[in-house]
Amino acid sequence: MMSIGVIGYGYWGPNLVRNFAELPNVRVGMVADLRPERLAPVSDRYPGIAVTTDIGALLTAPRLDAVAIATPVYTHFELAMQALRAGKHVLVTKPLAATVADAERLVDEAVRRQLVLMVDHTFIYTGAVRKIRELIDAGRLGQLYYYDSVRVNLGLFQHDVNVLWDLAAHDLSIMDYVLGRTPHAVAATGVAHVAGQVESMAYLTCFFEDRFLAHFHVNWLAPVKIRRTMIGGAAQMIVYDDLEPSEKLKVYDRGVTLNGNDESIYRALVGYRTGDMWAPQVDLTEALHIEAAHFVRCIEDATPPLTDGAAGLRVVRLLAAATESLNAHGRPVDPRTLAPSV
Amino acid sequence: MMSIGVIGYGYWGPNLVRNFAELPNVRVGMVADLRPERLAPVSDRYPGIAVTTDIGALLTAPRLDAVAIATPVYTHFELAMQALRAGKHVLVTKPLAATVADAERLVDEAVRRQLVLMVDHTFIYTGAVRKIRELIDAGRLGQLYYYDSVRVNLGLFQHDVNVLWDLAAHDLSIMDYVLGRTPHAVAATGVAHVAGQVESMAYLTCFFEDRFLAHFHVNWLAPVKIRRTMIGGAAQMIVYDDLEPSEKLKVYDRGVTLNGNDESIYRALVGYRTGDMWAPQVDLTEALHIEAAHFVRCIEDATPPLTDGAAGLRVVRLLAAATESLNAHGRPVDPRTLAPSV
């Protein structure tokens, strides 16, 4: 019976507790939160779980095998590092850390201690995203043209991170997973609509080899909620709409055909091919349930998780580069070096 | 009875001929197209209209008061200039010309000769766009935060201009009309997916004073058709979806409220206000019908049209600056000077 401690019982913590509590052979041993009023509902609902406002006590509790961290981003590094040093396996909500250096140190520490370090990139565990990767891996889309994502709605302002670190973190983790490629430059633009606050809307472009382009629109100030990703390929195109209750994924047999070999700019015959649309059924199991089970399994088998520290680091690198670009008025930045890309 | 000649009978020319033909006190006197096979249906449908493959003959025909030009962009300047020099009033499809210099010369020529020069920025004559301007002018949206536009679909490739000059020309003319402001910098990114062809998808950002931002996504290679503009304001927000058959405009009583006066970055209380949505009925009259009548009226009254040469020039300036930025890997360009903006 594995025992897991959860730090942070605000918005996301209750979901972690519930999902771990539902797993067989796992128990949630302790929940910690600095705010005592947050702990009351834990005791009400789960009288078997110990609660504490002393986070250090949780981090060093000998009977806990693993720790899940659901706290503000700026605390991730400190808490995760302490947990690793105490010999705990660690699951941390996204993004992994607030800086590339911190993320790198966590990855190194986990490797050195042979502990599982996993990032809660929740969408990777949805049926829809797994199906997209399957389609791309099978070559169904043909040569990839672009990746376009819109994730906008009204609220919630995350006061310690801007909208990129809050919303684009999801999309970058999805892109990282389904494409398996890293851009050589990113460029971002954003606006802080409330004076003295972080950016509440942003546009981010990622540049890859082969003219492939990814673009992200994230916005906390949109009147309507949109969660839509389009992936264009030469053979097929995908529209992934996470708000669709059942048909989240639509695969279009549409594209461009070059007719003839006259490439002169005014006469090339570009034909449009339209065809059937197909909405494959996707597994609608709650992603966090699958993710929690995966975390436990990786600990048991000593195997790296799908969303390991390295994946978390890649996303942090992109976010850090995007932030640097944003501060430099959209100048492209190479996420591999975090130096301006010219 | 005013007489109008139409040059170009491809995709858009038939709409011009039909709408002018339906106006009282106006006749379409002549249609010209280089391709004789395009002229056959004109004669079939409108035996009263003279047709010719000699465009020069149309431009100098003494009985024509005005000329409407619906030809590829690179021909606009030459044809419009000849028409003005022949003393004709001119309506030219968007964009006005292929370069800023050409657009400026057309504007100057029209002023000098006291002729009406109008650009066919069709959307300005829709009920939806006029209603948006009305709402903004009345201050209903409060302080403006952003303008976000998506115009994507599959096809048609315009081989002589890239996707910005084809699709974003519409959105820039709408933005110019409803905001009445000019950005101090634009930045664009795009990709030519078919080798040797013009860019088939692009992202364009316009930067204004007061942190206001406008962003445009145009794409000829999208699997689905989207025509959606969001305009965010402190008091209200608009979603304009041109594909909605009747409720094209939705006005949301939603926004952000700053509570309290603690502006420290981690504690400011930003509240979200949600409220009713309202879809005002908009005039669904065909825009080109209203536009054709407006052109005739402006000639009769010697008044400048809503979409005069100056409006056309402003849009061309933005497109030229966007293209320069696109070629400079997204470097911001000042459309007023067309010099890189730092």
Added chain:
Amino acid sequence: MMSIGVIGYGYWGPNLVRNFAELPNVRVGMVADLRPERLAPVSDRYPGIAVTTDIGALLTAPRLDAVAIATPVYTHFELAMQALRAGKHVLVTKPLAATVADAERLVDEAVRRQLVLMVDHTFIYTGAVRKIRELIDAGRLGQLYYYDSVRVNLGLFQHDVNVLWDLAAHDLSIMDYVLGRTPHAVAATGVAHVAGQVESMAYLTCFFEDRFLAHFHVNWLAPVKIRRTMIGGAAQMIVYDDLEPSEKLKVYDRGVTLNGNDESIYRALVGYRTGDMWAPQVDLTEALHIEAAHFVRCIEDATPPLTDGAAGLRVVRLLAAATESLNAHGRPVDPRTLAPSV
């Protein structure tokens, strides 16, 4: 070169004229309408077409091979009969006639004179409806469970016929075509919301053998426009939404599975099977274009059209039975005998 005359130039007549005029080897020889003001636009647009307010003149014009009738329903019989007697092939807008007896006499007359009698059941010539029939014929849906259709919107009131004869005529012709079966009873309910007017909304149920049921909701007083047909089968189910611009047809791999053989009412295990959805591409050619060409072809080849007089008669029989049921407060009526069905 076949020559066709068109009677009635109100809402639908212009579409008939335009589509016949676009066919090769066919000319529209004459257009008749009692209202001279309707004929003016014909002459403007098609100066080669003779116009007349004397319908008799058109019906007997020796150079016309065929006549298309687009007039109010109560005139169909008289005009079509005269045309047949004058030796013309006839295309008449739906429904074929105002009574079963009239429809029967038209069918007989056409047979006797070996002339083509075709009803303008336009939807039969759409790609979507032809694809539905193809799927049903191929047995893709398995045993059929139900046919449910909603055709509602605001207006237009047809003052000479009620909403069943106006709107349900479309749906009954589609059902007749895709199922190829005739109900043994129909029951209808409706309301005339405007005093002294015909029914403006109605519900119609058709009863078939094997517990198969078809149901129709037609309404001139709905705030929104809906055009949606669901066809449920044991293996697959279809949703046909005519308002969808491109994905008009969706085929769902969903249904019911009986598990085990315990049929006791409280314990039978009924399982639901969900699966992929597939939206086959359908031909989006204007239906009336295909229909007009089909009419001409049937005349040339002396073959019966897809929507011949017999099909028109079947639909009139259903409408007459529905009206009888409506007047008898929903009592089921057998359309084959038009007697109350018990």
Added chain:
Amino acid sequence: MMSIGVIGYGYWGPNLVRNFAELPNVRVGMVADLRPERLAPVSDRYPGIAVTTDIGALLTAPRLDAVAIATPVYTHFELAMQALRAGKHVLVTKPLAATVADAERLVDEAVRRQLVLMVDHTFIYTGAVRKIRELIDAGRLGQLYYYDSVRVNLGLFQHDVNVLWDLAAHDLSIMDYVLGRTPHAVAATGVAHVAGQVESMAYLTCFFEDRFLAHFHVNWLAPVKIRRTMIGGAAQMIVYDDLEPSEKLKVYDRGVTLNGNDESIYRALVGYRTGDMWAPQVDLTEALHIEAAHFVRCIEDATPPLTDGAAGLRVVRLLAAATESLNAHGRPVDPRTLAPSV
């Protein structure tokens, strides 16, 4: 501190327990279910709640003030009657009972004992339905024309009641609440698609005075989920779509205007008035939370609940009449007398 017992911990029972548990000054004292495996999760989640498979023990437990019953319909009467006789206030899931006689006896018993008898007509406690009633009560819709409701999806088969008792019970309770009128006749048609099972789809029509008509389509075998009610009035019309995440209610300023006074059937000028659409914000609080609090308040104040036994009885009367009509091949039945209506 009021104490409540809950009988039945299947699909709906957990929602009752959770919502009562969250109320201040209320405790869930006991949960009973015949199936011991259903009780395990109660103890896991709420260790303070006593559990039992002996329903009689719960019904007579002296410390329980009230009982909530979430069991199959055929058990409602027996359980509710025993609870009332034991002096408990009763909340019973819809429909109140399986027969009119049983429902009447429950109402009588509650009155005689001065106990609160409430039916769980959940939708009455949603913000959307309360807003609809508010609009109708304020006369905003003008004269009412029709009420049209569609509630269809795939599954779940309720084996002890047919689809009317399962799904239409919701819609009839909503109609009863927003209209406050009772039909003088109902007619229903339905089909049992699985041999030996109850009806899985049905159409139900309710006839009122003044030509007002209500119609319901319920179906367990539809490929897509639809929850849409249209209410047509002379002045305004409502579309209520429960699947819309935020804009559940749309009010259309559309209708019919009679122009002039010529009422002759072929010439009356019926004009269509189109206007703005308005989506009022509705309270999105979980309905069951409001309902649970209302039940407690009614007990404390000894006032009748909004959905009291009388409301439950009216719905059962309509369902019983509908079933009688369904068995009589759609013959109209008067729900007030349950005799055939001629």
